[in-house]
Amino acid sequence: MTATPIFNFSAGPAVLPREVLQQAASEMLDWHGSGMSVMEMSHRGPEFISIYKQAVADLRELLNVPPNYKILFQQGGGLGQNAIVPLNLAGRRAQPATIDFVHTGSWSGKSLKEAARYANVNVAASSKDQAFTAVPPQASWKLTQDAAYLHICTNETIDGVEYNFVPEVPADVPIVADMSSHILSRVIDVSKYGVIFAGAQKNIGPAGLTLVIVREDLLEHALPICPSAFHWKTVAEHESMYNTPPTYAIYIAGLVFDWLKRQGGVAAMEQRNIEKARLLYAALDADDFYQNRVAKENRSRMNVPFYLRDEALNEQFLAGAKARGLLQLKGHKSVGGMRASIYNAMPIEGVQALVDYLNEFAGR
Numbered sequence: 001m002t003a004t005p006i007f008n009f010s011a012g013p014a015v016l017p018r019e020v021l022q023q024a025a026s027e028m029l030d031w032h033g034s035g036m037s038v039m040e041m042s043h044r045g046p047e048f049i050s051i052y053k054q055a056v057a058d059l060r061e062l063l064n065v066p067p068n069y070k071i072l073f074q075q076g077g078g079l080g081q082n083a084i085v086p087l088n089l090a091g092r093r094a095q096p097a098t099i100d101f102v103h104t105g106s107w108s109g110k111s112l113k114e115a116a117r118y119a120n121v122n123v124a125a126s127s128k129d130q131a132f133t134a135v136p137p138q139a140s141w142k143l144t145q146d147a148a149y150l151h152i153c154t155n156e157t158i159d160g161v162e163y164n165f166v167p168e169v170p171a172d173v174p175i176v177a178d179m180s181s182h183i184l185s186r187v188i189d190v191s192k193y194g195v196i197f198a199g200a201q202k203n204i205g206p207a208g209l210t211l212v213i214v215r216e217d218l219l220e221h222a223l224p225i226c227p228s229a230f231h232w233k234t235v236a237e238h239e240s241m242y243n244t245p246p247t248y249a250i251y252i253a254g255l256v257f258d259w260l261k262r263q264g265g266v267a268a269m270e271q272r273n274i275e276k277a278r279l280l281y282a283a284l285d286a287d288d289f290y291q292n293r294v295a296k297e298n299r300s301r302m303n304v305p306f307y308l309r310d311e312a313l314n315e316q317f318l319a320g321a322k323a324r325g326l327l328q329l330k331g332h333k334s335v336g337g338m339r340a341s342i343y344n345a346m347p348i349e350g351v352q353a354l355v356d357y358l359n360e361f362a363g364r
């Protein structure tokens with residue numbers, strides 16, 4: 001009897017490449033002949049410094065990060081950045097500064113609520129009255145000319161809504177993008193953004209690591225109350241080692257970056273992600289047994305929420321999926337239904353297995 005392959009559709013913490021986990025397992029007790037686990041190393045020792053430097057260099061290459069941007073490894077997650085970003089940028093303007101937000105779902109909603117503790121928040125556009133099923137067209141946005149910055153969430157993990165454009169902004173208004181759930185899934189032009197941040201646990205590595213990519217001129221505007229450990233300038237000056245960084249999470253992220261390079265880089269991943277998403281949405285659209293409510297042009301390639309027409313069958317659907325090795329398909333509690341997250345580490349075989357199950361379940 002052969003074991004059923006397992007495919008994990010969790011939204012986060014999420015599936016990691018099997019090769020990465022295997023390599024980490026083989027290096028667990030003795031990293032490269034050092035006699036130590038990466039978990040046991042000083043973050044200031046030559047072994048860990050080499051791991052850190054390689055991870056930063058590989059990420060810079062993968063995302064084509066321009067030289068005038070710093071790559072920071074922080075803690076505190078995406079929600080931590082909801083406070084850390086305004087604490088670092090609100091000082092760009094006379095107090096109280098105004099920050100523009102586009103409200104496209106749960107995560108941008110949390111971000112704007114938190115920022116309101118440090119600044120005036122202007123909701124420049126919102127898709128709330130459409131139940132967060134689309135990105136409002138840029139022509140409808142009411143941007144503030146002298147906002148400290150514009151915050152957008154370019155992939156709403158819970159609502160399954162993804163931007164398909166980079167916004168146009170007034171000359172001195174940087175874009176801050178929460179890319180937690182789709183970073184490294186598609187080619188981006190980093191130079192169009194002032195700050196990009198992402199919790200690692202969706203598409204990078206383990207929970208506990210937060211990636212921040214910040215343009216150098218934006219390091220200078222923190223509010224005096226910004227905690228030192230969260231002050232980007234301080235973190236940058238100390239190469240992310242002002243305090244102890246999440247060393248093991250950085251190591252795993254580095255293995256993921258190396259894996260991505262072996263897969264052909266971000267452009268190659270994007271092609272695979274397009275194909276995976278096409279396959280899954282086609283199956284959902286083919287049968288009115290299932291429903292995805294997001295506007296077609298804003299459907300996320302990473303997070304695919306869907307509903308069964310007959311919600312009474314939800315438990316049966318999930319039990320049948322689990323029996324086939326298709327795990328963690330239950331939707332977020334705030335929206336119900338189902339959600340399949342198909343990050344970089346989800347192979348097309350996993351999406352095909354889900355599609356086969358969708359067809360079989362609808363047929364029954």
Ligand SMILES: *Cc1c(COP(=O)(O)O)cnc(C)c1O
Binds near residue numbers: 156
């Ligand atoms: C998961 C997620 C977050 C929250 O991250 P935490 O690490 O739990 O704080 C923020 N933004 C987006 C878009 C996410 O998907």
